[in-house]
Amino acid sequence: MRWLLGKDLLILRRSRLLVALLIVYPVAIALLIGFAISASPSKPRVAIVDQTPPGETITLGGTRIGLAEYTDELFSQVHVVRVPTRAAAASRVASGDVLAAIVIPPDIVSKISSGVNQAHVEVIYNGDALKQSFVRSTINSTLAQANLALSEQIKSVAVRDIDLLLAGGQLGVLGSSQNIIGLSHISPALSGVARRQPPGRDRATLVRVAGFAAFAARNLGIAKNVLTTVSQPIAVNSTLLRGKRTPLDTYAVVVAVSISLMFICVLLAAGGIALEREEHAISRLLRGLISREGLLAEKALLAAGCAFVVAFAMLLGVSAFVTLDLSRVGMWVVALGFAALGFAALGIAIGALAREVRAASLLAFLLSLPLAFLALVPSGSVAGGLYDVIGVVSFVFPYKAALQALDTAVNGASPSIGISIAHLVGLTLLFGVLARLGLHRAD
Amino acid sequence: MSVPSGVGGAPSKPVLRVEGLGKRYGSRHALRDVSFAVQAGELVAVIGPNGAGKTTLLSILAGVQPPSAGTVNRAAGEIGWVPQRPALYSKLSVVENLRLFARLEKVSDPEAVLGRMLDQTGLADRADERVDRLSGGNRQRVNVALGLLADPPVIVLDEPSSSLDPGQRERLWLFIGELAARGTSVVFSTHIVGEAERYAQRVVVLDEGNLLFAGSPEELARAGDGDGDFEQAFVSFLRKRESAYPEGTT
Numbered sequence: 001m002r003w004l005l006g007k008d009l010l011i012l013r014r015s016r017l018l019v020a021l022l023i024v025y026p027v028a029i030a031l032l033i034g035f036a037i038s039a040s041p042s043k044p045r046v047a048i049v050d051q052t053p054p055g056e057t058i059t060l061g062g063t064r065i066g067l068a069e070y071t072d073e074l075f076s077q078v079h080v081v082r083v084p085t086r087a088a089a090a091s092r093v094a095s096g097d098v099l100a101a102i103v104i105p106p107d108i109v110s111k112i113s114s115g116v117n118q119a120h121v122e123v124i125y126n127g128d129a130l131k132q133s134f135v136r137s138t139i140n141s142t143l144a145q146a147n148l149a150l151s152e153q154i155k156s157v158a159v160r161d162i163d164l165l166l167a168g169g170q171l172g173v174l175g176s177s178q179n180i181i182g183l184s185h186i187s188p189a190l191s192g193v194a195r196r197q198p199p200g201r202d203r204a205t206l207v208r209v210a211g212f213a214a215f216a217a218r219n220l221g222i223a224k225n226v227l228t229t230v231s232q233p234i235a236v237n238s239t240l241l242r243g244k245r246t247p248l249d250t251y252a253v254v255v256a257v258s259i260s261l262m263f264i265c266v267l268l269a270a271g272g273i274a275l276e277r278e279e280h281a282i283s284r285l286l287r288g289l290i291s292r293e294g295l296l297a298e299k300a301l302l303a304a305g306c307a308f309v310v311a312f313a314m315l316l317g318v319s320a321f322v323t324l325d326l327s328r329v330g331m332w333v334v335a336l337g338f339a340a341l342g343f344a345a346l347g348i349a350i351g352a353l354a355r356e357v358r359a360a361s362l363l364a365f366l367l368s369l370p371l372a373f374l375a376l377v378p379s380g381s382v383a384g385g386l387y388d389v390i391g392v393v394s395f396v397f398p399y400k401a402a403l404q405a406l407d408t409a410v411n412g413a414s415p416s417i418g419i420s421i422a423h424l425v426g427l428t429l430l431f432g433v434l435a436r437l438g439l440h441r442a443d
Numbered sequence: 444m445s446v447p448s449g450v451g452g453a454p455s456k457p458v459l460r461v462e463g464l465g466k467r468y469g470s471r472h473a474l475r476d477v478s479f480a481v482q483a484g485e486l487v488a489v490i491g492p493n494g495a496g497k498t499t500l501l502s503i504l505a506g507v508q509p510p511s512a513g514t515v516n517r518a519a520g521e522i523g524w525v526p527q528r529p530a531l532y533s534k535l536s537v538v539e540n541l542r543l544f545a546r547l548e549k550v551s552d553p554e555a556v557l558g559r560m561l562d563q564t565g566l567a568d569r570a571d572e573r574v575d576r577l578s579g580g581n582r583q584r585v586n587v588a589l590g591l592l593a594d595p596p597v598i599v600l601d602e603p604s605s606s607l608d609p610g611q612r613e614r615l616w617l618f619i620g621e622l623a624a625r626g627t628s629v630v631f632s633t634h635i636v637g638e639a640e641r642y643a644q645r646v647v648v649l650d651e652g653n654l655l656f657a658g659s660p661e662e663l664a665r666a667g668d669g670d671g672d673f674e675q676a677f678v679s680f681l682r683k684r685e686s687a688y689p690e691g692t693t
Contacts, residue, residue, distance in 0.1 A: 007532065014534050
């Protein structure tokens with residue numbers, strides 16, 4: 001076997017373009033996917049037509065809220081392109097210069113202040129179904145954030161006014177200040193006065209008004225809590241069932257490295273077996289010079305070894321830019337080793353079934369890329385039945401198990417790596433058997 | 444062209460004996476009860492129409508695939524194998540190919556064998572040239588040399604001249620004749636019936652997996668009544684057999 005290994009390494013050394021492609025292509029694909037996963041989307045360019053008079057304020061009770069509270073929040077979510085008119089905004093959208101336009105009408109303040117009419121902003125957008133969906137979700141989210149900020153402002157003012165009504169204090173009205181009694185103080189005051197009144201109709205009336213004041217104070221106190229709840233009805237408390245929370249950037253590293261490992265392993269193993277057949281050397285080899293199992297094992301070990309070196313180097317290289325826990329290097333080796341063997345077994349199975357290098361490479365490529373994407377589909381993002389099918393497909397190919405093993409090794413995503421390793425061992429044996437059957441069929 | 448004849452002489456104990464060889468692929472019989480023997484230094488041609496079972500017979504002799512029935516008195520490792528298409532690594536040089544297979548064949552002194560094979564094949568001056576830069580004829584020479592690395596008493600060649608031009612073909616047969624002259628038994632298949640007449644001492648005719656004839660080219664010419672033309676005699680022989688044994692019978 002060592003002579004064949006030496007021969008294959010010599011051939012690889014002489015196939016510099018192939019080796020370069022085998023390393024550069026998967027690494028480039030992996031980095032693109034990793035970047036797509038980890039990079040937060042840039043702010044979309046949105047045209048804003050603000051038709052409100054400058055310095056406009058919303059008056060709520062006796063308090064003024066600047067409209068800037070609303071627009072600042074709105075503008076923080078997007079890259080603002082200010083345009084003077086609705087027509088100019090529509091033109092920018094039509095030309096594709098901006099993703100969408102938001103028109104804030106001049107009457108927005110009066111409508112919010114009225115407390116009766118709902119205020120509206122207009123959204124103008126364009127494009128195909130995909131773009132329309134993106135605009136709707138982006139703008140709706142942006143407006144929801146701005147609405148939330150405004151309602152927080154309104155709630156704060158309302159709560160402050162309720163406190164003043166309950167406890168009393170200085171109330172500013174039309175530039176002058178007045179000290180008012182709080183609702184909670186009315187009932188004790190009236191009760192004191194009533195006790196000093198002789199029994200009769202006046203005293204009974206005072207007692208009744210004092211009782212109402214106490215009732216109103218209690219219920220106004222509850223209203224404060226209701227306002228807080230209504231302004232943000234649901235708050236989020238997160239519970240992670242297994243392992244520890246994985247940062248998105250280190251998960252992206254794991255995805256990138258596992259994809260590189262898969263591509264190099266599968267392509268090299270499949271190509272290695274197919275090359276023996278294409279060179280017609282397989283008949284000479286299999287007449288007693290090496291067993292079928294030995295030949296398959298040699299190709300699998302060569303592919304796994306080369307891919308392991310590249311993937312390990314990638315992890316070490318990335319650790320210069322992304323914080324990885326280097327005390328887990330031993331786990332990296334275990335995960336990369338078993339994952340490489342799983343992918344290599346898949347590769348030799350493909351190589352044994354295909355009759356030539358081009359067919360083997362194409363089959364390896366066509367199979368590998370969708371497998372990676374399927375394994376990355378999160379549960380709940382597709383229909384239940386479809387997710388089950390994706391789950392089965394991901395289970396019978398080594399990518400998902402490799403991803404989980406590597407995620408555990410690098411990020412400690414799961415408490416134990418054992419299940420993923422056992423899964424990879426099972427798949428290595430399964431594809432090893434398929435490769436052996438494929439080699440027998442092709443004799 | 445004069446090709447060195449085999450060691451010849453009185454028939455001795457055969458170096459290769461094939462008895463009752465059969466091969467089935469499912470319900471299809473590729474070979475049926477084929478028996479013959481080969482003497483030391485003898486050149487034996489296996490001829491027949493397409494699908495006759497020539498390649499199946501030779502690949503069983505070489506140990507590439509097992510027979511369904513029958514025996515071969517030598518292990519595959521004792522028989523050199525030269526497949527129809529050169530089984531070489533095109534990115535390796537001539538000497539690297541020879542060295543690799545010498546090591547895989549567990550030849551006791553690979554470097555000595557390399558020198559001998561390069562001399563025999565006349566490729567010593569191109570030893571370091573990559574195989575994908577060689578002509579078809581030189582590639583076939585290396586292919587034959589790989590079959591001879593372990594110095595086997597018998598070498599089996601599957602249509603060795605099929606992809607060569609006339610000049611390359613002549614040089615190849617000269618080389619094979621020299622092998623036989625040194626005592627190596629040679630069994631080869633060919634589509635070019637004239638090669639069997641010119642170079643073989645014995646001819647084995649197969650058709651649809653059945654052994655129809657085993658004897659000298661002269662005997663086959665007489666059996667076919669070709670009026671002096673060996674190829675015509677061969678075709679005539681097959682037609683006679685077909686009329687005597689209609690399709691499906693033997």
